[in-house]
Amino acid sequence: xxxxxxxxxxxxxxxxxxxGELDASTAPLFKxxxxxxxxxxxxxxxxxxxxxxYMASAGLRMLIFAKQxxxxxxxxxxxxxxxxxxxxxxxxxxxxxxxxLDKYE
Amino acid sequence: xxxxxxxxxLNSLAxxxxxxxxxxxxxxxxxxxxxxxxxxxxxxATNIILHSYQEAGRSGVLDLLAEFxxxxxxxxxxxxxxxxxxxxxPTPTDLDQPLEQRQLGGLGVYLAIHSVDKFxxxxxxxxxxxxxxVKYKSKKSQEDESNSQNL
Numbered sequence: 001x002x003x004x005x006x007x008x009x010x011x012x013x014x015x016x017x018x019x020g021e022l023d024a025s026t027a028p029l030f031k032x033x034x035x036x037x038x039x040x041x042x043x044x045x046x047x048x049x050x051x052x053x054y055m056a057s058a059g060l061r062m063l064i065f066a067k068q069x070x071x072x073x074x075x076x077x078x079x080x081x082x083x084x085x086x087x088x089x090x091x092x093x094x095x096x097x098x099x100x101l102d103k104y105e
Numbered sequence: 106x107x108x109x110x111x112x113x114x115l116n117s118l119a120x121x122x123x124x125x126x127x128x129x130x131x132x133x134x135x136x137x138x139x140x141x142x143x144x145x146x147x148x149x150a151t152n153i154i155l156h157s158y159q160e161a162g163r164s165g166v167l168d169l170l171a172e173f174x175x176x177x178x179x180x181x182x183x184x185x186x187x188x189x190x191x192x193x194x195p196t197p198t199d200l201d202q203p204l205e206q207r208q209l210g211g212l213g214v215y216l217a218i219h220s221v222d223k224f225x226x227x228x229x230x231x232x233x234x235x236x237x238x239v240k241y242k243s244k245k246s247q248e249d250e251s252n253s254q255n256l
Contacts (some may be wrong), residue, residue: 023122024151025115054140056147065202084140091219092114092212093200
């Protein structure tokens with residue numbers, strides 16, 4: 001089980017691509033990227049999740065962390081997440097606070 | 106199935122997930138039900154490792170056992186931490202609040218309890234035992250979908 005993360009920033013938008021499995025043991029890798037994004041003072045955080053096969057509540061906590069660290073005016077986009085990941089996001093009411101998209105252009 | 110014993114470290118989560126998914130496959134659970142069972146066991150195991158062992162400054166193991174009865178796959182986890190009953194955790198009341206105003210805790214237990222057909226906590230001797238039940242033909246996923254629409 002592993003998590004791979006990459007980060008790219010362009011024009012005030014940071015994109016983090018997540019693939020693999022996001023649980024309490026791999027969440028620190030995601031946290032590092034969120035901290036990197038926060039240090040760049042961007043206005044938008046885009047999370048590409050097409051290849052994220054699993055997400056536990058540790059992933060949800062990272063979304064709260066991102067919002068708190070980057071500021072509530074920074075919009076968080078969750079893009080291409082798999083059905084069960086979206087199920088978890090909705091069950092816990094996180095869809096009220098992040099923008100869920102199939103694709104990000 | 107043969108029981109699984111792992112050390113109380115986050116590095117053990119992968120082995121726990123593998124054990125649960127093998128049991129789910131043997132029980133022929135569908136993909137969604139299997140995912141939710143894995144999530145439930147993962148969340149409770151994470152809690153035990155972080156709170157009952159690491160924060161309490163003690164080491165210990167987690168004992169997992171998967172059993173197949175006539176109607177359900179039953180997975181139990183035992184630990185030797187202080188008594189802790191997840192079912193006594195209050196249901197989060199801030200699920201509709203903006204993220205920046207939300208509590209970080211409580212989500213894992215909430216997801217765990219709501220991702221299986223039945224969840225039981227027992228104190229047995231000096232151990233906590235958390236038991237998860239998933240019926241072979243679960244209607245849970247449909248019920249959850251209608252529940253989540255009512256949120």
